[in-house]
Amino acid sequence: MTGAVLLQDVHFAWRRGGFALTVPHLAIATGERVLLVGPSGAGKSTLLGLIGGVLPASRGTVQVLGQDLASLSARARDRFRGEHAGIVFQQFNLLPYASVLDNVLLPLRFAPQRRARAGGRHGSAAEARRLLSALALDGGLETARAATLSVGQQQRVAAARALIGSPEIILADEPTSALDQDRQRGFLALLFAEAARAGTTVIVVSHAPALAPQFDRVLDLRQVLAAPAQAA
Amino acid sequence: MIRLAALSLRNRAGTAALTVLAIAVSVMMLLGVDKVRTAARDSFASTIAGTDLIVGARSGSLNLLLYSVFRIGNATNNVRWASVQDLAQRPEVAWTVPLSLGDSHFGFRVLGTTPGYFEHYRYRNGRPLVFQRGAPFADLFDAVIGADVARTLGYRLGDPLVIAHGLAAAPGAQHADKPFRVAGVLAKTGTPADRTVHVSLEAITAIHVDWQGGARIPGLTTPADAVRAMDLTPRDVTAVLVGLQSRLAAFRLQRWVNEYAPEPLTAILPGVALQELWGLVGTAETALAAVSVLAVLTAVLGMVAMVLATLGERRREMAILRSVGAHASVVFGLMLTEAAVLTALGALLGTASLYLALFALQPLIDARFGLFLPLTPPTPREVALLAGVVIGGTVAGLLPALRAYRLSLADGMTVRT
Numbered sequence: 001m002t003g004a005v006l007l008q009d010v011h012f013a014w015r016r017g018g019f020a021l022t023v024p025h026l027a028i029a030t031g032e033r034v035l036l037v038g039p040s041g042a043g044k045s046t047l048l049g050l051i052g053g054v055l056p057a058s059r060g061t062v063q064v065l066g067q068d069l070a071s072l073s074a075r076a077r078d079r080f081r082g083e084h085a086g087i088v089f090q091q092f093n094l095l096p097y098a099s100v101l102d103n104v105l106l107p108l109r110f111a112p113q114r115r116a117r118a119g120g121r122h123g124s125a126a127e128a129r130r131l132l133s134a135l136a137l138d139g140g141l142e143t144a145r146a147a148t149l150s151v152g153q154q155q156r157v158a159a160a161r162a163l164i165g166s167p168e169i170i171l172a173d174e175p176t177s178a179l180d181q182d183r184q185r186g187f188l189a190l191l192f193a194e195a196a197r198a199g200t201t202v203i204v205v206s207h208a209p210a211l212a213p214q215f216d217r218v219l220d221l222r223q224v225l226a227a228p229a230q231a232a
Numbered sequence: 233m234i235r236l237a238a239l240s241l242r243n244r245a246g247t248a249a250l251t252v253l254a255i256a257v258s259v260m261m262l263l264g265v266d267k268v269r270t271a272a273r274d275s276f277a278s279t280i281a282g283t284d285l286i287v288g289a290r291s292g293s294l295n296l297l298l299y300s301v302f303r304i305g306n307a308t309n310n311v312r313w314a315s316v317q318d319l320a321q322r323p324e325v326a327w328t329v330p331l332s333l334g335d336s337h338f339g340f341r342v343l344g345t346t347p348g349y350f351e352h353y354r355y356r357n358g359r360p361l362v363f364q365r366g367a368p369f370a371d372l373f374d375a376v377i378g379a380d381v382a383r384t385l386g387y388r389l390g391d392p393l394v395i396a397h398g399l400a401a402a403p404g405a406q407h408a409d410k411p412f413r414v415a416g417v418l419a420k421t422g423t424p425a426d427r428t429v430h431v432s433l434e435a436i437t438a439i440h441v442d443w444q445g446g447a448r449i450p451g452l453t454t455p456a457d458a459v460r461a462m463d464l465t466p467r468d469v470t471a472v473l474v475g476l477q478s479r480l481a482a483f484r485l486q487r488w489v490n491e492y493a494p495e496p497l498t499a500i501l502p503g504v505a506l507q508e509l510w511g512l513v514g515t516a517e518t519a520l521a522a523v524s525v526l527a528v529l530t531a532v533l534g535m536v537a538m539v540l541a542t543l544g545e546r547r548r549e550m551a552i553l554r555s556v557g558a559h560a561s562v563v564f565g566l567m568l569t570e571a572a573v574l575t576a577l578g579a580l581l582g583t584a585s586l587y588l589a590l591f592a593l594q595p596l597i598d599a600r601f602g603l604f605l606p607l608t609p610p611t612p613r614e615v616a617l618l619a620g621v622v623i624g625g626t627v628a629g630l631l632p633a634l635r636a637y638r639l640s641l642a643d644g645m646t647v648r649t
Contacts, residue, residue, distance in 0.1 A: 082557015097243035
């Protein structure tokens with residue numbers, strides 16, 4: 001059975017020189033919770049960009065859910081990402097002027113299958129409310145403008161947005177680094193609990209190994225990325 | 233998506249409102265200038281209407297038009313009374329109104345004419361002269377003054393006025409022995425009639441009884457009452473307005489006048505001559521139109537600068553949209569839509585304000601400047617101008633949209649700052 005993510009002999013270089021990386025082999029199984037740890041500048045965000053289909057590999061194979069991303073057009077990769085991946089950034093995840101509910105429902109506008117899974121046009125709001133309350137967000141917040149929320153609340157709204165419509169993969173880039181230590185554990189626990197319901201694969205990149213105990217597998221990015229060469 | 237775009241715009245309501253306002257003001261100016269110049273051209277072209285031919289001594293057509301209608305400059309020569317009578321007897325001619333110019337009153341031209349002038353002179357879509365007060369001249373020394381004359385000099389019915397000989401009021405060159413009385417005041421027309429003192433043709437003869445070659449004959453003063461008894465048929469006039477039985481005869485009669493053997497005469501079609509004259513004075517309106525186009529350009533550039541300036545802070549927004557599956561073209565579309573919406577709102581607001589201003593100021597402008605601005609729905613030309621503004625704004629929006637597209641492709645989901 002194909003896993004969630006498979007990278008084989010992948011090479012990527014930023015067009016304007018500078019950073020380049022190579023991934024000889026990386027396989028992540030369906031439903032696995034993987035932490036990729038590496039110092040800043042090691043290529044964490046670039047790796048997520050490759051898996052998310054925003055950055056095209058210049059060589060090698062990137063397979064997500066058995067789909068070779070190189071065979072898709074840029075537009076199709078965007079659609080594929082919208083349908084199958086939920087993404088959480090370090091911070092500033094939300095459209096500040098839109099309501100919490102609008103923010104959670106945002107991915108469904110670009111992903112009809114996810115919208116159907118979330119309960120269609122009418123059911124999806126209920127699903128969003130369920131996720132918000134599962135992530136310990138007060139129901140009164142849903143009409144609030146996202147900009148008025150605390151950082152911790154914003155991250156949980158971002159998690160709800162990543163989870164809505166049960167995408168197969170969650171990609172998170174330092175999702176907890178804006179939170180204090182106590183809240184980091186709580187945040188991941190809530191995220192994992194919801195991900196487990198749908199059998200979602202969770203891939204988190206972070207510079208902080210302290211999160212390791214909560215994951216199935218922890219990979220050192222420096223070993224994953226063979227010879228992350230600085231191009232001349 | 234549209235709701236989100238609207239929310240995003242509302243988030244920047246302050247700058248957006250200013251941008252819309254700038255466009256609105258410039259659009260108001262653009263359309264306003266267009267309306268005014270259309271109205272000015274129409275009003276100019278209808279300075280004289282209902283008159284089929286103007287006949288004067290042989291000269292250029294513009295010269296004849298200028299002195300007979302606009303009271304600018306002087307005739308090189310006069311038309312003999314016998315010629316006027318010949319002309320009046322032609323079968324094509326319905327009426328003739330002789331005009332005699334040459335004297336003035338405090339800088340306003342004095343026009344000697346017949347009562348037929350008030351009946352046949354037409355302006356702006358065939359409107360007749362209207363008496364605000366009083367009536368056409370009944371007595372020999374009655375004068376009818378235009379609206380501007382009455383306002384400037386503060387004349388009322390029955391006030392006396394003395395006509396100066398010639399155009400520059402030199403002391404002593406006054407027809408002080410034969411004062412006139414204001415018998416009528418005309419309503420404002422926006423034509424040279426506003427600035428004219430009208431008297432009868434006979435009165436012009438009467439005040440010149442003791443004059444010869446532009447100077448008073450020394451020692452000779454015929455009393456006003458004695459003059460009344462004299463034959464006051466003029467020897468000559470400056471020009472003649474001619475109305476025809478049928479306009480089709482205009483060219484035939486024009487030819488007859490131009491070939492008139494007893495003395496050299498010129499006949500012009502006023503409409504044609506007016507067009508010719510507008511071609512000369514109309515350059516200013518083109519400059520005005522060019523300036524208003526520049527104003528729109530400035531406003532649109534301001535709008536582009538505003539949208540470009542917000543790109544920096546909106547890179548997060550774009551990254552978020554990309555992360556949830558939006559292609560960079562969605563970002564492109566959002567930017568372009570924003571530019572189009574801002575321009576369209578500006579155009580709409582500008583048009584609405586213009587009509588409001590027109591509605592409010594129309595009577596004032598008509599009364600003050602004699603310029604009638606009709607409150608008509610936008611002409612196809614104005615609709616085209618508006619469409620041009622919106623299309624121009626949208627095209628200008630391509631600049632920030634393309635930039636956002638490129639940034640969004642390069643940034644992907646991560647924002648490098």
